[in-house]
Amino acid sequence: MTQRVLLIVSGGIAAYKALELVRLLRKRGIAVRAVLTESAQQFVTPLSLGVLTEDHVYGDMFDLKEEREIGHIQLSRQADLIVVAPATANILARMAAGIADDLATTILLATDKPVLAVPAMNIRMWHHRATQRNLEQLRADGIHLLEPDDGPMACGEYGKGRLPEPEAIAAEIQRLLALPKRPDLLAGQPDFAPAPNGGRALAERHVLVTAGPTHEPIDPVRYIANRSSGKQGFAIAAAAANAGARVTLVAGPVHLPTPPGVDRIDVETAREMLAAVEAALPADVAVMVAAVADWRTADAAGQKLKKDGSGEPAPLALVENPDILAILGRHAQRPALVIGFAAETEKIAEHAQAKLTRKGADWIVANDVSGDVMGGDANAVRIVTADGIEGWESMSKDAVAAKLIEKVADALSPPLH
Structure with a gap:
């Protein structure tokens, strides 16, 4: 059966990416029907979207032909998923407030189907308290959110607010379309009903996440470290918060904004990371994403080490750092689910399976970092458990985080009867 997406395009320079998104979705066999807000039509024409969707493009709430033949209620019902991309600060605010003053927002208020919003806006608008407050309300209402990317913007600024690339949005749409409907929840409902706790599957759970590198000082200006941007760990913390969990994020030295909640x-x-992790216990789930340095200097120098002209490097005595994952895997307050990460360059599955047993973890999330994964925005992982290996296709780190948190929620949920 063909899956159907209703794509709402709101006004913003990123609206042009909607054309490529439609092409990618159609290529995957997904039918797309489009709605353009009035401001979106300043950036994308109904003709261009209509050619790509091979369908009428909607926009006028009071078009009698539309109301007679389709109507905003029917539009909201005839899709498996509603996607707002790009979602401007304006439409997010109206969604959060329940305002229905045009066709797009009326559809969103009338729908009983899952909704994905993909924000795009200026960095200052994204970080504004009003926007973050609106995002929290939307999460509480069960709206799925794919956070914007970091990067240069049309306004000349750089930071968080760019619309994710169409490939990443298409992957998230496919993931949401693949989610099973739960018959026990849907019995007696027309098409869709939210999960318990407003769709917040980890409500009343405590999730502990580590992210980023650690820096082990050699002297006041040098240190030993593993490469890590912290992006995957921060994305997992954000996804857990989005699922309703109380989240503690222990972060090494990275320059990333704290996810809301x-x-x-x-x-x-x-x-320091070990001490913070132990202080945060008890927790229901621990996701150890941080790239912890394996060694540190036995005695960090109090002053900067200088060359002595001999051509010989300064002697460094190294000692092993505590193994945080292994300590947590056998801790007296061990979380019910302990998940480690393995950054490997060869024999990915083999090394991850060995690490699973050695560390006392329940799952190991293994990825090949021989390419540009470190610092990049995409990841291809394998989930290694005692039952086997589950390979995931390459997707955005936000999508990996969302899929992992869904798997966590399933693992913690009691079986359906």
């Missing part, structure tokens, strides 16, 4: 603890060294 997340309690953040900043640390520098492995020993």
Whole structure:
């Protein structure tokens, strides 16, 4: 059966990406019907979207032909998923407030189907308290959110607010379309009913996440570290918060904004990270994403080490850092689910399986970092458990995070009867 997406395009320079998104969805066999807001028509024409969707493009709430033949109620019902991309600060605010003053927002208020919003806006608008407040309300209402990317913007600024690339949006749409409907929840409902707790599958759960590198000082200006941007760990913390969990994020030295609804603890060294992790217990789930340095200097120099002209490097005595994942896997307050990450360059599955047993973890999320995964925005992972290996296709780190948190929620949920 053909899956159907209703794509609402709101006004913003990123609206042009909607054309490529439609092409990608059609290529995947997904039918697309489009709605253009009045401001979106300043950037994308109904003709161009109509050619790509091979369908009428809707926009006028009071078009009698539309109301007689389709109507906003029918439009909201005849899709498996409604996607707002790009979602401007304006339409997000109207969605959060329940305003229905045009065709797009009337559809959104009338729908009983899942909704994905993909925000895009200026960095200052994204970080504004009003926008973050609206996003929290939308999450509480069960709206799925794919966070914007970091990068240069049309206004000349750089930061968080860029619409994710169409490939990443298409992957998230496919993921949401693939989610099973739960018959026990849908009995007696027309098409869709939200999950318990407003769709917040980890409500009343405590999720502990580590992210980023650790820096182990050699002297006041040098340190030992593993490469890590922290993006995957921060995305997982955001996804857990979006699912309703109380989230503690222990972060190494990274320059990333704290996800909304997340309690953040900043640390520098492995020993500081271990102390913060133990202080955060008890937790229901621990997701250890941080790239913790394996070694540190036995005695960090108090002053900058200088070359002595001999051509010989300064001697460094190294000692092993505490193994945070292994300690947590055997801790007296061990979380019910302990998940480790394995960044490998060869024999990915083999090394991850060995790590699973050695560390006392329940799952290992293994990825090949021989390419540009470190610092990039996409990831291809394998989930290694005692039952086997589950391979995931390459997708955005936000999509990996959302899919992993869904798997976590399923693992913690009691079986359906």
